[in-house]
Structure formats: structure tokens, C-alpha cells
Amino acid sequence: MLPTARLPPARPIREIAGLDPRELGPGILESNEPLVLRGLVAAWPMVAAARDSAGAADAYLRRFYRDATVTAMHGTPEIGGRFFYNDDLSGFNFALARLRLDQVLDELARHRDNAQAPAIYVGSTTIDTALPGFRSENDVDLAGRDALASIWIGNRTRIAAHFDLPDNLACIAAGRRRFTLFPPQQLENLYVGPLDFTPAGQAISLVDFLAPDLVRFPRFAQAMEQALSADLEPGDALFIPSMWWHHVQALDSFNVLVNYWWRRSPAYMDTPLNALMHALMTVRDLPPAQRGAWQELFRHYVFEADESTSAHIPEGARHILGPLDADAVRGIRAQLLKRMNR
Known part of the structure; x- marks a missing residue:
């Protein structure tokens, strides 16, 4: 059996630098391969605040807060930031709560210097609802595409590999993130869990990417032969084509991601x-x-x-x-x- 230490390393995702966020063309937005867009949103005020400090990024977000309520995921320090199932897949290893966004930001601030912090995560939340006015200073022109703009906020967390139906432009606004991607054809090598009982709506790989069990999941080694990876800094962006599997690891104590989802098919088509x-x-x-x-x-x-x-x-x-x-x-x-x- 192939030991974990000999797993093939992921190859780098193709990178493009120097793009204007107001002039993204079909070569980017209709690509069938992932693309790292270095510095795409480096001019965002949010990014400038994040490069100053986590506290400055927190303060910048609060400028737009208007009593919004969000769904927050909360896990004990023992889960190591990995939001997942419990041991027998009958439930999950985290709790959900409806909280005011400022309460979540307060909790993240309290644990910012805590090496054993609980895992805190606000998943896909519509920006215009949670932080009205944010996009007037921090946005990307998608050439008329009807995109849903969402924000993701948390500390050091890990989101299991999953796919999304829409195309996805993920912009790093604060903190660093590591993405590991797989083409759709790697489905059977990723050992996907239940389709209709999932931690956050999408079916996920059951493999722990930081400690893959190759006795239980031997074909994951084959998946890694096709894996692509990139570490992104504030100001960078990643285009993820529809149906590509992606594992996301937030590497800092305060992380903010802004993403845009859109489909290449008419709105009347069902999923x-x-x-x-x-x-x-x-x-x-x-x-x-x-x-x-x-x-x-x-x-x-x-x-x-x-x-x-x-x-x-x-x-x-x-x-x-x-x-x-x-x-x-x-x-x-x-x-x-x-x-x-x-």
C-alpha cells in the first residue's frame, strides 16, 4: 500500500498576472481549467486593510454592518478546523447558530491569538444583504453575467473537497488560503459521501487531506496524480470552473473570501x-x-x-x-x- 508520505504532490494551477478586474474576458470567465489570477483585486480597500492587520480588516468590514444575521458554524478545537461528519456519519462535528454578524466578528477577535481556538465559519452569505455598500468599494466586473456575490468569513478552517454547479471566481480579501483542485473525472477516486445528507449542501470527499488514510481510501493516490494546487494571498483570485472538486484550507486566524457564482446556462434550466x-x-x-x-x-x-x-x-x-x-x-x-x- 502506498504510504501517505509518497503521495504525488499537486501540480501548480496555471497563473495569470496583471489583469484588470474591470476587463475580464471570456478567456478567463469561460475557461474550462482553473486559473490563478494574481493580484486581480489588490486594489480593493478591503485588501489594503487586511494587509495592514487582521484588526484593520475587521474594522473595515464593520463599516458596512447593518444588524445582519448570519448562519455560523462552530466546532471545538479538537476538530482542527475541519468541518465534517461525526465518526459514524450519522451527524456532524459542528453546531449551527443564527447570530448577528458583529457577534461572529467579536468571537473571531477574541480567539485571534489563541492557538487552540474553536473553529468559526460563516459560509456563503449574500454580501448585499449582510454588508450593504461593501461592493461599491470592492467588486469585479463580470461583463454582464448575472452573478451571486457572497462572502465567507472565519478563522483557520478546512472545507472538504466538493464541487459547485456554477462557475466560481473566488477573491481573497483577507488571510491566506490553500486550494487543492481535481477535475470532475476524479469523482470515484475522491470517495464521496452521501449525496442527500451533507455538512453544507454539497456532497464532500471523505478523505482527510492533511492525513489521508490510504488503507481505507487507496485510490486517493490516483486522484493526487491529477491534483492542482495554489496558495493565495490577499488580492489574489482563483477561477474554478463548474464541477471541479476543490478543497479549501484557510491558513490564518482571520480570513475573508468574496466569491461570485454564475451559470453558463439560462436561468430557467433546473440543476x-x-x-x-x-x-x-x-x-x-x-x-x-x-x-x-x-x-x-x-x-x-x-x-x-x-x-x-x-x-x-x-x-x-x-x-x-x-x-x-x-x-x-x-x-x-x-x-x-x-x-x-x-
Whole structure:
């Protein structure tokens, strides 16, 4: 068995420097590979405050606080900052609480110099709700993309490898973060946990990246052969394409990340995760021959569909096999709901 010490090191993520955050083009925002964008948001006032000190960064954030309530994750020092399941995966090793944002900032400040601090983390929180006005001084032009801008605040924490459906531009506003990324094809080598019972909404790898158990998870060594990694400083950004797995480690006692999520598909399209859940319910446990037949249907109509798929049907009679728009999808959704509520 391959010992942990001999795991292949992750390769560096490709870097680009000198970009103007007001002029990001499709070569960046539609990339199918991760990109480190060094210094992209170095001119943000938030970044300047963070480079001064954690206290200055804290004070800068509080300028925009307007009695906002957030969901905070809290773990004991024993979890080492790793928000995860409990031992038998029946629950989690942290607690959730609804708190005022200033209370979270107060707690982070109290533990800033504590080497055995509890793990404190505010996950994806809409900036315009929690910190109105922040984006007027700290923002990125995404060329008209309908992006959700969120903020993430915490101390030394570790977020297990997971994927997100939208494309993601992650901007480091305070503290340092280490990202380890894997292409979507590494799914089976990452030993992913339950799909419908997760710490924060997304299925996660069960591998502890700081102490991988290669007896229990031997194929993780193969995943590491395809891993990419980067350490980011305040002012840096990372573009993470849709569906890429990413493990995130915050390295300092006060960390702030601002990210932008957007999809390359129309807003009326459902998340493919709904299709996956429905397929698990309806297809996975069929007899092998039937499952193979459905695999062929999915290949033909979904995964390898092209102009020839419905070319033999008159254009006006193709219905769901023709181009879809918001009205067509609304009709399909109504049919599905009717069938599922029978």
C-alpha cells in the first residue's frame, strides 16, 4: 500500500498576472481549467486593510454592518478546523447558530491569538444583504453575467473537497488560503459521501487531506496524480470552473473570501442534480438489461445529442426534442410535478 508520505504532490494551477478586474474576458470567465489570477483585486480597500492587520480588516468590514444575521458554524478545537461528519456519519462535528454578524466578528477577535481556538465559519452569505455598500468599494466586473456575490468569513478552517454547479471566481480579501483542485473525472477516486445528507449542501470527499488514510481510501493516490494546487494571498483570485472538486484550507486566524457564482446556462434550466436524484430513484435499481436500455436512451437523447438526433422529425413536431425556452421548460416542469404527485 502506498504510504501517505509518497503521495504525488499537486501540480501548480496555471497563473495569470496583471489583469484588470474591470476587463475580464471570456478567456478567463469561460475557461474550462482553473486559473490563478494574481493580484486581480489588490486594489480593493478591503485588501489594503487586511494587509495592514487582521484588526484593520475587521474594522473595515464593520463599516458596512447593518444588524445582519448570519448562519455560523462552530466546532471545538479538537476538530482542527475541519468541518465534517461525526465518526459514524450519522451527524456532524459542528453546531449551527443564527447570530448577528458583529457577534461572529467579536468571537473571531477574541480567539485571534489563541492557538487552540474553536473553529468559526460563516459560509456563503449574500454580501448585499449582510454588508450593504461593501461592493461599491470592492467588486469585479463580470461583463454582464448575472452573478451571486457572497462572502465567507472565519478563522483557520478546512472545507472538504466538493464541487459547485456554477462557475466560481473566488477573491481573497483577507488571510491566506490553500486550494487543492481535481477535475470532475476524479469523482470515484475522491470517495464521496452521501449525496442527500451533507455538512453544507454539497456532497464532500471523505478523505482527510492533511492525513489521508490510504488503507481505507487507496485510490486517493490516483486522484493526487491529477491534483492542482495554489496558495493565495490577499488580492489574489482563483477561477474554478463548474464541477471541479476543490478543497479549501484557510491558513490564518482571520480570513475573508468574496466569491461570485454564475451559470453558463439560462436561468430557467433546473440543476442537473435534480435529474441525478430522479435517476437514482427510477433507473439505478432496474434489472441490468433494462438499466442498459436506459443508458442507451440517455446517451442518444442527452449525452451525445446533436442535430441528427431529431432530424427525421418535422421541425414543428419535435416538441421536447427541439430547442427549449422558458415556456417549454415551464410546461415540462408542470408535467413532471403532475406525474410525481400522482
